[in-house]
Amino acid sequence: MVRLSIARAKSVTMEMPEKYAQLALKNKSGEKSKNEVTPFLKEKIMRTLTWREYSVKDVKISKYTKIENNILYIDEELAGRAVNINPIVKKVTLRVIKPGERNVFVNSIMDIIPVAAKVEGKIGEGVTHFLGGMVVFLTGTDEEGRQISEFGSSHGILNEKVAFGMPGTPGNREIILNIDVVIEKGTGMERRGPLAAHQVCDWILDHIRQELKKLPPQEAIYVQEFKDVRREGRPKVLIVKELGGQGAMHEKIIMPSEPGGVRGGRSIIDLGNVPVILSPNEVRDGGIHSVT
Amino acid sequence: MGIGPSTKETTLHHMNDPMVEIVRNDKSLDLVGIAVVGSPQDNLEKFYVAKRLGILAEALGVDGVLIYAEGFGNQHIDFAAHIEELGKRGIPAVGLTFAGNGLVVENEYMEDIIDLDKAGEGMETEIVGQNCVTKKDVIKSIKILKKKMKRKGR
Structure with missing residues (x-):
């Protein structure tokens, strides 16, 4: 009928009437065709998460905490009151870094945290409100001015110390709320020090x-x-994330009460570092907090 | 940050994780979940958690595993142990980690490791977020995993 033999070729296109093509395919696959049939795709929905995104165009340190006309106001007194939460933390400073002002000095970056809150349900399902346009940078030192870091520190000029636009860092237009903490001297390398800051x-x-x-x-x-x-x-795939579980900047908080939060979660260390399964929605909804 | 700023995943990263987002949206795969496993200090404990992961994957009856390890150095001891536990059970795995100047340990099952070193310097750059998992890394790793699973008949 048709015979074609090619020894070495690039981008070969063959055209023929459909009935011949069908015939050719039928003959070639023969017994194979039974295995190659794609199974009917049955999708089972386990849970749904509704993600409502809001945006702020400005962040201001103010006399009260409020979101109004796309501006986030933060009560300046929160910084002073925050030291009562954990005695290891000696001082907290709030600062707003605008997109064009990233040529400033920051202490060692301990985490980058988005602001999101549960409105309905628990992490992974229900409704989450997400505040876009801004992101939180937690930075810190101890009382003696030692950076909270271990092998390599990210303190320095912000622009040079962050690869912006990566999955774990903000883009060029986000406003940064910098929460800087000073913790008790010498606790930076203990588990309780960084944890208190978080x-x-x-x-x-x-x-x-x-x-x-x-x-x-x-x-x-x-x-x-x-x-x-x-x-x-479909082929079953498991994603494994091996995360630090040694304490002092090697710790994760699993399934907190609020997206990307700390309160209400369990430390991976306290869970014995054994594997714990999270659903994709739970990861998306901030089920893992990095105490890096 | 601990070891080290460029390889640590921030809380923001976990929420945006391209590994989870791409696999969950791939209609040719059935994502069973994300196993979060800690990396303990002690070597005996490292092998303890690796064994648990192997048994877990076996119990779930998974056809393939994408495994990411944060940081480098002693964390690669567990990383290697995890892949060995999976390999012994005939479960194909593709690893993603910052290998830098090479892993501290290796074994026969670690044939497909994707190095997350973006700077190409093979060392910690101290730039936050630089050597983390990106979409490109994930697409590459899924491609390899699909090939491996196919060879196993899946």
């Missing part, structure tokens, strides 16, 4: 979250639904 930071963020929860659904600039689905018949 707790205090989370306490401040809780105040912003309270305001974020109040925003009406119609003011959201973007709404998205995330679904945990299982696809019957």
Whole structure:
């Protein structure tokens, strides 16, 4: 009928009437065709997460905490009150870094945290409000001025110390709320030191979250639904994330009460470092907090 | 940050994790979940958690594993142990980590490791977020994993 033999070729296109093509394929596959049939895709939806995104165009240190007309106001007194949360933390400073002002000095960056709050349900399902346009940088030193870091420190000029635009860092347009902490001398290399810094930071963020929860659904600039689905018949894949579990900047908080928070979660160290399964929605909804 | 700023995943990274987002949206795969496993200090404990991971993957009956390890140095001892536990059970795995100047330990099952070193310097650059998992790394690793699973008949 048709015979074609090619020894070495690049981008070969063959055209023929459909009936011949069908015939040719049928003859070639023969017994194989039974295995190659794609199984009918059955998707089972396990849970749904509604993600409402809000945006701020400015962040201001003020006399009260409020989100109004796309501006986030943060009570300056929160910094002073925050030291009562954990006695290891001696001082907290709030600072706003605008996108064009990243040529400033920052202490060792301990974490980059987005602000998000649960409105309905627990982490991984229900409704989450996410505050776009801004991100939180937690930085810190100890009382003697020693950077909270271990092997390599990220203190220095912000612009040079962060690869912006990566999955774990903000883009060029985000406003940075810098929460800088000073912890008890010598505790930077102990588990309790960095953990205290994260707790205090989370306490401040809780105040912003309270305001974020109040925003009406119609003011959201973007709404998205995330679904945990299982696809019957497809190859089963497991993602494994091996994360630090040695204490003092090698710790994770698993499944906190608020997205990306600390409160209500369990430390991976206290969980014995054994594998714990999270659903994709739970990871998306901030089920892992890095105490890096 | 601990070891080290360029390889640590921030809280923001976990929420945006391209590894999770790309695999969950791939209609040719069934993502069973994300196993979070800690990296303990002690070597005996490292092998303890690796064994648990192997048994967990076996119990879940998974066809393939994408495994990421944060940081470098002694964390690669568990990384190697995890892949060995999976390999012994015939579960294909593709690893993603900052290998830098090479891993401290290796074994016969570690044939597919994707190095996350973006700077190409093979060392800690002290720049936050620089040597983390990106979309490109994930697409590459899924491609390899699919090939490996196919060879196993999946």
